[in-house]
Amino acid sequence: MTHRVAIVGAGPSGFYAADGLLRGQPDLKIDLIDRLPTPFGLARSGVAPDHQGTKAVVRQFERLLAQPDVRFAGNVEIGRDLSWDELCEDYDAVVVATGMVVDRKLGVPGEDLPHVWGSWKFVAWLNGHPDFRHGPDLSAVRQVAVIGNGNVALDVARLLAKGPDEMARSDIVPEAGDAIAKAPLTDIHVIGRRGSEHASFTNNELAEMGRLGRAVALADSAELAVDASATGPTPERLRKAKNLEILRGFAANKSGSKPLSVHFRFNAAPVAIRPGEIELACGKLAADLVITCIGYHGEEFPRREGVFAVGWARHGPTGTIPTNRADSHAVARDVLAWLGKRDPKSGPDPLPRSIDAAGWHRIDKAEVAAGSAHGRPRVKFADWKALLEIARGD
Structure with a gap:
């Protein structure tokens, strides 16, 4: 058995945390959970749309999604589909990477x-x-x-x-x-x-x-x-x-x-x-x-043993996307030290039905195709229903 870690928030800090964890323990099982059906958080929805160079950071995150023990679980909302208590009970550690998205x-x-x-x-x-x-x-x-x-x-x-x-x-x-x-x-x-x-x-x-x-x-x-x-x-x-x-x-x-x-x-x-x-x-x-x-400020999350915050959720809305990499890697080392003192938990897969990486890639392919017709990087689908239908192949 191996340890299982939930990262709540599939934005840059969450991906950097996943990267830091895998560098220290390559056999970890990591679930990147996000309430949106699309990953990348701030890099997709918060970076100015004319700064495509900054948004290109998602390429390295895609490489993480391709790893067999990393799962994207989109359209999963904590408090609606899973509770914080359930997360802490089912996973060996929980990393909070929800950022700060309230003005x-x-x-x-x-x-x-x-x-x-x-x-x-x-x-x-x-x-x-x-x-x-x-x-x-x-x-x-x-x-x-x-x-x-x-x-x-x-x-x-x-x-x-x-x-x-x-x-x-x-x-x-x-x-x-x-x-x-x-x-x-x-x-x-x-x-x-x-x-x-x-x-x-x-x-x-x-x-x-x-x-x-x-x-x-x-x-x-x-x-x-x-x-x-x-x-x-x-x-x-x-x-x-x-x-x-x-x-x-x-x-x-x-x-x-x-x-x-x-x-x-x-x-x-x-x-x-x-x-x-x-x-x-x-x-x-x-x-x-x-x-x-x-x-900005963020929403509250439980402060308890086994729960670790990264990025803006930890230190507030400061720094750029690249500068949060070192912070996430440092927290990842703390998580690994925590896991090293504990046996892996057993139990069924805790994830509810979600949009996986394949579903996201359907959205990505459709958006890029829509953009190519107009000479743009992509044309995003901004409707929940459309996003979910495309992700599920409907």
């Missing part, structure tokens, strides 16, 4: 108005997540306020600012792409609550905002008259200094030189949101759509 609240009046969207919900719509089939009504949206000074805020602003030609080779769902293309957008405001020296953008992603085809990036030079911190790790100081250099380049751009303007605003904490406007600490701003990009 954090701003904590200001008006944030529950219908024109206020969280970034997870918005990007999931662009990516064809079946729980978020319908996005905001963009038909009359001219001014957008994007709250946040991290890469997610850049993703949201960039995806709204790009024209159809720039998105032609992305895997944005057609309905979302059409809605953005037809929206009468004129201005996108990327709003930071603190000064420009505190922005957490990475240099490459910020610089990309200056190369957009239909949008000009703008900044106020008065807000950039600061120095990067002289303290802290050297890479962080260099990142901040480069960001300020890029933003100063934006300040030299000519307003109105392109049909759409992306304004970078700092020291502008939101105070209240009302229909058609957002009140900031520095004044009011017209806003037909507000998208918050201030982080």
